[in-house]
Amino acid sequence: xxxxxxxxxxxxxxxxxxxxxxxxxxxxxxxxxxxxxxxxxxxxxxxxxxxxxxxxxxxxxxxxxxxxxxxxxxxxxxxxxxxxxxxxxxxxxxxxxxxxxxxxxxxxxxxxxxxxxxxxxxxxxxxxxxxxxxxxxxxxxxxxxxxxxxxxxxxxxxxxxxxxxxxxxxxxxxxxxxxxxxxxxxxxxxxxxxxxxxxxxxxxxxxxxxxxxxxxxxxxx
Numbered sequence: 067x068x069x070x071x072x073x074x075x076x077x078x079x080x081x082x083x084x085x086x087x088x089x090x091x092x093x094x095x096x097x098x099x100x101x102x103x104x105x106x107x108x109x110x111x112x113x114x115x116x117x118x119x120x121x122x123x124x125x126x127x128x129x130x131x132x133x134x135x136x137x138x139x140x141x142x143x144x145x146x147x148x149x150x151x152x153x154x155x156x157x158x159x160x161x162x163x164x165x166x167x168x169x170x171x172x173x174x175x176x177x178x179x180x181x182x183x184x185x186x187x188x189x190x191x192x193x194x195x196x197x198x199x200x201x202x203x204x205x206x207x208x209x210x211x212x213x214x215x216x217x218x219x220x221x222x223x224x225x226x227x228x229x230x231x232x233x234x235x236x237x238x239x240x241x242x243x244x245x246x247x248x249x250x251x252x253x254x255x256x257x258x259x260x261x262x263x264x265x266x267x268x269x270x271x272x273x274x275x276x277x278x279x280x281x282x283x284x285x286x287x
Contacts, residue, residue: 104281148224
């Protein structure tokens with residue numbers, strides 16, 4: 067599903083340039099659940115941004131399914147993100163003035179669906195993550211674990227084939243973190259989603275099929 071070949075990423079120019087990724091090559095099969103680990107500054111967040119089409123490599127090739135995405139323009143990248151990739155972030159990134167239901171429905175706005183079409187789809191995903199009774203609640207009325215469930219439902223509503231989770235348990239207590247990993251593992255098992263998790267937590271990484279260690283811009287395992 068994912069094929070990276072000799073990916074380099076450099077920020078800045080001349081004497082001020084910093085090479086963050088130094089020839090990364092990686093294969094991830096469809097349906098795998100992988101953990102990306104590494105110290106702060108190792109390049110793992112940059113790698114995740116490239117995988118999520120939020121940033122472009124300086125050089126190298128990235129194939130997602132049958133598409134060589136480094137050749138895509140901005141509109142094509144946006145369309146790929148909206149249809150093929152779901153994002154889950156440590157800080158949830160929910161819109162405070164919108165209910166859980168409307169937060170989950172929001173990505174479907176960019177597909178041209180009207181409100182009456184979006185909301186039933188969002189309701190289905192909230193029920194899938196166990197929040198069918200919290201649909202009308204605002205984010206501030208939900209616990210951290212519940213907010214992350216809303217974020218997962220939002221990631222699922224577009225029916226992606228790939229979920230990218232950046233420290234999804236970083237703001238949660240141990241019990242909530244376990245529940246979130248149970249949910250991500252369940253989605254991987256039952257929906258066949260490819261899931262890539264960036265984490266510092268070895269307990270989280272051990273729930274994944276494979277651990278990928280990034281050190282100084284190079285993949286070591």
